[in-house]
Amino acid sequence: MSGNPLIAPAPPGYEPVPARVLTDISTLPCDLYIWRGPRPVLYAMKGGELRKVISRAQRGMSFLVRDVDSDLLRGALAAALPTVLANQRMTPVERSKTAYSIVAKVLSPVFTREHALDHDGLILTHQAIDAITLHLLDDEEMVWAMVATMQKHLATHTHAINTAVYSIVLARFMKFGSADAIRDVARGGLLHDIGKNRVPRSVLDKPAALDSAEWQVMRTHVKSGHDMIIRALGYQPAYAHIVAEHHERCDGSGYPAGRLASGIALDSQLVGVVDAFDALTTRRPYRAPVTAFDALHIMRVAMRGQFSDELLKEFIKLLGGYGTAAAGLEGLDVANVMRVAG
Numbered sequence: 001m002s003g004n005p006l007i008a009p010a011p012p013g014y015e016p017v018p019a020r021v022l023t024d025i026s027t028l029p030c031d032l033y034i035w036r037g038p039r040p041v042l043y044a045m046k047g048g049e050l051r052k053v054i055s056r057a058q059r060g061m062s063f064l065v066r067d068v069d070s071d072l073l074r075g076a077l078a079a080a081l082p083t084v085l086a087n088q089r090m091t092p093v094e095r096s097k098t099a100y101s102i103v104a105k106v107l108s109p110v111f112t113r114e115h116a117l118d119h120d121g122l123i124l125t126h127q128a129i130d131a132i133t134l135h136l137l138d139d140e141e142m143v144w145a146m147v148a149t150m151q152k153h154l155a156t157h158t159h160a161i162n163t164a165v166y167s168i169v170l171a172r173f174m175k176f177g178s179a180d181a182i183r184d185v186a187r188g189g190l191l192h193d194i195g196k197n198r199v200p201r202s203v204l205d206k207p208a209a210l211d212s213a214e215w216q217v218m219r220t221h222v223k224s225g226h227d228m229i230i231r232a233l234g235y236q237p238a239y240a241h242i243v244a245e246h247h248e249r250c251d252g253s254g255y256p257a258g259r260l261a262s263g264i265a266l267d268s269q270l271v272g273v274v275d276a277f278d279a280l281t282t283r284r285p286y287r288a289p290v291t292a293f294d295a296l297h298i299m300r301v302a303m304r305g306q307f308s309d310e311l312l313k314e315f316i317k318l319l320g321g322y323g324t325a326a327a328g329l330e331g332l333d334v335a336n337v338m339r340v341a342g
């Protein structure tokens with residue numbers, strides 16, 4: 001399995017903080033440490049001077065925080081996202097990379113088996129993705145920068161962010177509905193696979209085809225995800241059905257209910273399309289990624305009937321425009337664009 005560049009090693013009791021996420025916070029929410037010698041050394045104290053932290057962060061150096069301070073840091077980072085996204089001192093690509101790292105940081109415990117999905121974690125997750133949605137609705141340049149920034153290595157939470165970003169971008173492109181409707185598509189896209197927390201790693205990462213018993217276990221993630229969210233929030237949010245329906249397919253071949261297109265909500269279908277696209281274009285333990293072109297071909301031909309023609313057509317149009325728009329972005333990683341856009 002390829003490593004996750006967002007996660008650096010850390011000693012027990014500490015977790016790593018990617019340097020760039022700290023560049024736009026206004027006050028240090030907790031103590032920061034650096035790892036020098038046998039144990040971490042205190043570098044900057046909570047509420048303290050940010051200048052030296054930012055200058056170190058700008059040089060790409062990383063920090064550690066104590067596990068017990070993790071929630072404080074994630075709260076401050078989620079609150080800083082709107083500032084990061086609007087920061088005109090950074091290029092759109094730099095802003096996107098920072099925003100992506102922040103969302104990954106906010107999300108990572110939510111997708112970690114040891115941590116149950118709790119109310120506060122879920123609210124923080126909403127806050128982070130809502131900031132992205134709100135910004136992308138108004139900023140065309142950032143839309144393309146976010147698409148270019150996607151991490152295409154295997155990690156459940158990077159797949160979650162990618163699915164959410166594609167969902168926002170496609171919904172926006174299609175003029176899918178109100179800002180609230182697009183916010184809910186984004187939340188659903190982000191949390192669609194949260195139920196995989198309950199699927200054993202031996203099944204999730206099996207480097208071979210799943211047998212029928214394993215498939216049965218895998219398929220439980222749609223209902224368990226839906227139920228986990230309702231349990232954590234204490235009510236049924238407007239996007240819960242997306243989590244439950246994202247594997248239903250228009251020709252009735254999906255699960256859990258085998259519904260036909262007319263019985264599947266359009267926002268669930270939209271998330272189903274971008275989920276499949278991101279899964280195909282991402283490296284998995286059991287197969288290499290395919291190009292965007294091949295992924296769309298597979299979805300149109302080999303999987304004919306499973307996805308709405310209309311949604312697929314819009315997605316193809318969107319990605320077709322992407323190559324052109326992205327070419328004008330300052331500082332864009334062209335190799336990455338070609339890999340994503342195919």
Ligand SMILES: [Fe+2]
Nearest residue numbers: 192193246247
């Ligand atoms: Fe799924």
